[in-house]
Amino acid sequence: MRALRILLITAVVLGGLFVAADRLLLDYAEQEAAERVEARQGSSGTTEVSIAGFPFLTQVAGKELERVDVTVRGAEASAGGRRIVVTEMSAALHDVRLGGGFSSATATTATGTARISYADLARAADEAVTLAYGGDGKVKVTGSVDIAGRTLSRGVVSTVSLVDGDTIRVRADEVPGEGIPMVESLIRQKTDFDREISGLPQGMELEKVQAEEDGLVITVSGRNVPLTG
Incomplete structure (x- = not known):
């Protein structure tokens, strides 16, 4: 009985260490991905990346992430040859395939919205x-x-x-x-x-546009969208 108790305690401790390591690596990966997205797009705004799914380590081992959410604020695009600021662009990228050496990441499908202020x-x-x-x-x-x-x-x-x-x-x-x-x-x-x-991210296409109180909301989607690399 004592041996079983020790085994259970050991399993809990190891499980806790695994979860802690998983979350630490996830935080690092999200920060690294955000920096690579900014570098790829030449973004002048701020980028946030959130990787869904648990555990993260098993997804990395399989070189495929279930979903990655990306939010870019204050990025620049162009409209009719004139500079325009995209207030916020949010995209959900699904089935993200990781390349060799984790140097690239490509989403099978992606959907999102871009908001442009009236000003x-x-x-x-x-x-x-x-x-x-x-x-x-x-x-x-x-x-x-x-x-x-x-x-x-x-x-x-x-x-x-x-x-x-x-x-x-x-x-x-x-x-x-x-x-x-x-x-x-x-x-x-x-x-x-x-x-x-x-000037929108490579692979993303405009689907529709709608006028709302705080600006135009543009629905975008894409296939085989490169996240980094």
């Missing part, structure tokens, strides 16, 4: 244009034009959509003309625009 989107639009949430999934775009010595400023409610798989399109639902010839066309030249989004 940053406005910087990618034409000059003298402001953007804000217009309610009911719409965007409010305000622009000014000079007509016959008068400056007209108009705010329009616009629909935002994704076209050609990589371009955000903003179009006013209606522009009040007030009986002035060509005013609608001139206002639309300011408020309507298309911006191609590039």
Whole structure:
């Protein structure tokens, strides 16, 4: 009986040491992965990596991780050739395969969202244009034009959509003309625009875009997405 008790105590102690070692190595791996993601993407923002599943050591031994969650804040992309800041991008990467020597990691599938503030989107639009949430999934775009010595400023409610798989399109639902010839066309030249989004992580593609209170939310997905390497 005493021998059994000693065996159980030993098993508990060894199990505790295994768990502690597993968690220490997990913390190290997450920090290392975050640094490699930043290096690969040339990210100017901050990166957080969380590796799911337990135990971590058995996943490493099998060279495949169940799921890796990556959050990047303040990264730079481009819209129509203009610099744009992605407020936050979060992605869940599934079935991450580890390469030889653990020098690379590639996710079989990935899904996530990217958020762009209206202020940053406005910087990618034409000059003298402001953007804000217009309610009911719409965007409010305000622009000014000079007509016959008068400056007209108009705010329009616009629909935002994704076209050609990589371009955000903003179009006013209606522009009040007030009986002035060509005013609608001139206002639309300011408020309507298309911006191609590039610079997202390799392998990730845009799926849809939606206007919310604090910015545009872009759904992204990908296959065989390189995490590091």
